[in-house]
Amino acid sequence: MNLLILNGLVVDPANRICKKADILVENGKIVKIGKIQNAKCQMPNAKVIDAKNKIVTPGLIDIHTHLREPGHSDEETIASGTRAAASGGFTTIFAMPNTHPPIDSVTGVKFVLMTAMHEGIVNVLPVGAITKGQKGEELAEIGKMKNAGIVAISDDGKPVMNANIMRKALEYSKMFDLPVISHCEDTNLTKDGEMNEGYISTVLGLKGIPRQAEEIIVARDIALCELTDGRLHIAHISTAKSVELVRDAKKRGVKITAEVTPHHLSLTDKEIKNRNYDTNLKVNPPLRTEDDVKALLHGLADDTIDCIASDHAPHLAEEKQQEFKIAPSGIIGLETTLPLVITKLVHKKVLTLSQAIEKLTFNPAKIFNLNCGSLSIGSAADITIIDLNKTKTIDKFESKSKNSPFIGMKLIGFAITTIVGGKIVKENGKIISD
Amino acid sequence: MKLNHKDLLGLEYLSKKEIELILKTAKPFKQLFTRTVKKVPTLRGKTVVLLFYEPSTRTRTSFELAAKRLSADTVNIAISTSSVVKGESLIDTAKTIEAMKADFVVIRHSMSGAAHIIAKTISASIINAGDGMHEHPTQGLLDIFTILEKKDRIKGLNIAIVGDILHSRVARSNIWGLNKLGANVFVVAPATLIPAEIYKMNVEVHYDISKIIHKLDVINILRIQKERQEQHLFPTLEEYSEIFGVNSEKLLNAKKDILIMHPGPMNRGIEISTEVADSKKSVITEQVTNGIAVRMAVLYLLADTDGGECESFNS
Ligand SMILES: [Zn+2]
Ligand SMILES: [Zn+2]
Numbered sequence: 001m002n003l004l005i006l007n008g009l010v011v012d013p014a015n016r017i018c019k020k021a022d023i024l025v026e027n028g029k030i031v032k033i034g035k036i037q038n039a040k041c042q043m044p045n046a047k048v049i050d051a052k053n054k055i056v057t058p059g060l061i062d063i064h065t066h067l068r069e070p071g072h073s074d075e076e077t078i079a080s081g082t083r084a085a086a087s088g089g090f091t092t093i094f095a096m097p098n099t100h101p102p103i104d105s106v107t108g109v110k111f112v113l114m115t116a117m118h119e120g121i122v123n124v125l126p127v128g129a130i131t132k133g134q135k136g137e138e139l140a141e142i143g144k145m146k147n148a149g150i151v152a153i154s155d156d157g158k159p160v161m162n163a164n165i166m167r168k169a170l171e172y173s174k175m176f177d178l179p180v181i182s183h184c185e186d187t188n189l190t191k192d193g194e195m196n197e198g199y200i201s202t203v204l205g206l207k208g209i210p211r212q213a214e215e216i217i218v219a220r221d222i223a224l225c226e227l228t229d230g231r232l233h234i235a236h237i238s239t240a241k242s243v244e245l246v247r248d249a250k251k252r253g254v255k256i257t258a259e260v261t262p263h264h265l266s267l268t269d270k271e272i273k274n275r276n277y278d279t280n281l282k283v284n285p286p287l288r289t290e291d292d293v294k295a296l297l298h299g300l301a302d303d304t305i306d307c308i309a310s311d312h313a314p315h316l317a318e319e320k321q322q323e324f325k326i327a328p329s330g331i332i333g334l335e336t337t338l339p340l341v342i343t344k345l346v347h348k349k350v351l352t353l354s355q356a357i358e359k360l361t362f363n364p365a366k367i368f369n370l371n372c373g374s375l376s377i378g379s380a381a382d383i384t385i386i387d388l389n390k391t392k393t394i395d396k397f398e399s400k401s402k403n404s405p406f407i408g409m410k411l412i413g414f415a416i417t418t419i420v421g422g423k424i425v426k427e428n429g430k431i432i433s434d
Numbered sequence: 435m436k437l438n439h440k441d442l443l444g445l446e447y448l449s450k451k452e453i454e455l456i457l458k459t460a461k462p463f464k465q466l467f468t469r470t471v472k473k474v475p476t477l478r479g480k481t482v483v484l485l486f487y488e489p490s491t492r493t494r495t496s497f498e499l500a501a502k503r504l505s506a507d508t509v510n511i512a513i514s515t516s517s518v519v520k521g522e523s524l525i526d527t528a529k530t531i532e533a534m535k536a537d538f539v540v541i542r543h544s545m546s547g548a549a550h551i552i553a554k555t556i557s558a559s560i561i562n563a564g565d566g567m568h569e570h571p572t573q574g575l576l577d578i579f580t581i582l583e584k585k586d587r588i589k590g591l592n593i594a595i596v597g598d599i600l601h602s603r604v605a606r607s608n609i610w611g612l613n614k615l616g617a618n619v620f621v622v623a624p625a626t627l628i629p630a631e632i633y634k635m636n637v638e639v640h641y642d643i644s645k646i647i648h649k650l651d652v653i654n655i656l657r658i659q660k661e662r663q664e665q666h667l668f669p670t671l672e673e674y675s676e677i678f679g680v681n682s683e684k685l686l687n688a689k690k691d692i693l694i695m696h697p698g699p700m701n702r703g704i705e706i707s708t709e710v711a712d713s714k715k716s717v718i719t720e721q722v723t724n725g726i727a728v729r730m731a732v733l734y735l736l737a738d739t740d741g742g743e744c745e746s747f748n749s
Contacts, residue, residue, distance in 0.1 A: 202635070203446070205603060277551070322524065
């Protein structure tokens with residue numbers, strides 16, 4: 001089907017476009033952007049989407065999604081996860097490899113790609129494990145996985161604690177131009193940790209996780225990146241000092257990039273006290289303090305932090321409804337990322353709309369060499385249409401899990417239409433799956 | 435006056451006035467202990483469930499006696515006999531107890547926030563009998579009651595809590611309660627057992643009790659868990675005893691009327707010397723007696739907030 005998207009405000013940071021324009025999509029590709037005269041007469045068979053007073057952007061990209069398949073399809077599947085993604089305005093998502101078993105071989109990569117092709121409704125790009133079984137001991141078959149389609153490597157969920165293995169990973173992956181996504185956590189310092197270490201953890205009697213547990217590994221990995229001239233991407237950066245470390249490294253020309261989650265930008269450890277040990281606030285790295293949030297916002301604004309990523313981590317309700325200590329870490333994020341970005345960053349003028357979209361489209365595409373993230377003529381028509389003024393109280397999800405601390409929160413700015421390769425997968429707030 | 439809460443989860447959540455009310459109410463209950471019939475009919479027909487995920491004969495017995503002296507029925511659910519071992523969640527256990535129509539649930543649990551979970555889930559009054567490293571409010575109240583009994587005031591007293599502050603719910607409840615009543619609170623411990631930013635709780639942090647001993651009115655000595663040594667929080671028990679243990683030698687410069695307290699059970703010869711534990715300065719056994727009175731007061735006052743028909747009690 002051909003599409004005509006009329007009268008939207010087109011925001012495409014990759015091509016430095018921010019203007020009112022129409023978009024013509026033919027055979028799944030973008031063929032024209034600009035004023036299209038008598039469009040309906042020219043294209044009588046095209047479906048017309050009126051985007052008046054709406055924002056039209058490249059399809060959003062989430063570089064940090066946990067889909068839980070294989071292994072935990074009770075929490076999420078590639079089918080349900082991609083629906084959640086489409087609902088949140090994402091047309092491309094990464095599948096993090098810490099599944100059961102972990103994606104550490106060609107077989108695993110092919111499983112994700114095949115399942116996504118048959119059951120997914122947005123593009124799924126697998127991330128391969130750095131080490132076999134994510135055990136941190138031996139390199140996985142990174143080259144073979146690259147040939148099978150991975151876009152990065154990561155042992156996310158845990159760090160590569162052995163510095164020598166991390167060094168080899170940065171060296172080896174360099175040959176394939178694959179970024180190494182680092183989950184920065186010194187597990188000797190975080191053992192049994194439940195939340196950020198500070199006054200609140202003391203009062204609540206929860207085991208603290210010091211900021212330094214993250215910063216030590218950020219500093220270590222930057223040093224290793226300099227040693228190897230590899231490509232390092234820091235996942236879910238959460239402390240002021242980590243931001244500083246990345247900023248300094250970038251100034252020195254180290255090939256390092258970083259992402260931040262919407263929850264680390266909008267919540268602090270105080271909320272755990274305000275909400276009486278609500279385990280939907282238990283995340284890893286933990287929610288930090290106001291000073292850290294300020295530094296993260298500043299880091300986003302000055303481009304020290306390149307991307308915003310959901311770290312969508314579904315968990316069953318019965319797992320979360322436990323004592324804080326034994327509840328698993330992580331929250332779902334695909335469906336709240338965009339409204340949080342618009343509400344907390346764009347409407348509050350931390351970022352311009354164009355900057356915010358850049359961190360959700362062009363920057364991730366650039367870092368991971370993806371052929372998406374722009375509205376360039378000839379590219380696949382991955383498009384998200386956003387209503388900046390739509391308000392909604394977060395309640396229902398397409399995700400199989402509901403572990404969100406944002407339930408009940410009123411947010412403004414939602415994706416209303418999501419188009420993947422010219423196919424509408426979400427329209428007027430509804431998922432269209434075939 | 436009443437308590438403004440369904441539950442007693444911690445002293446952090448009580449006002450100064452509410453704490454004073456509990457302490458005042460405990461007084462006549464204590465006098466009752468000298469009578470031959472140590473029972474009043476106040477909570478007749480009410481059920482108190484004692485839900486203990488962590489064994490504690492001392493605290494459980496104290497609550498059980500308090501409930502029985504108020505004529506309530508008690509039910510013990512201990513971890514060994516409970517379905518927890520079969521993997522039942524705390525929320526499911528709470529719902530089962532709700533179905534049994536309990537009026538009070540006294541919960542002891544090894545994880546912080548457990549009492550909050552159960553309080554959110556069911557309508558019975560929840561009394562936190564110790565949750566992880568968070569709070570142990572009735573212990574805090576009985577400590578304060580004991581100090582008040584001996585010193586006639588709390589305001590202006592210099593009170594040191596000595597020992598494993600990091601893992602201690604007793605320390606946290608004491609700090610909240612004592613500060614609200616105007617004491618100057620000191621914490622003394624090895625640096626590895628001092629939690630982050632505790633100074634923000636309005637306490638002075640010290641590593642050497644000798645430096646402040648001369649001005650102290652009360653020393654509350656906490657039990658040291660032997661497994662902390664395995665966690666490398668201090669090198670040996672011998673070293674702990676020598677540097678942080680309270681003994682007569684360290685008390686040489688103390689005020690004559692200094693009070694020595696300990697929530698028990700004691701490791702004699704480690705955090706406290708036998709000489710100090712058994713000295714005239716020690717009020718450790720009175721703490722146990724006072725514990726029952728304070729717990730009776732808590733049950734009595736929480737029952738009242740229920741709007742339950744609770745007879746007024748005259749001493
Ligand atoms: Zn991670
Ligand atoms: Zn993750």
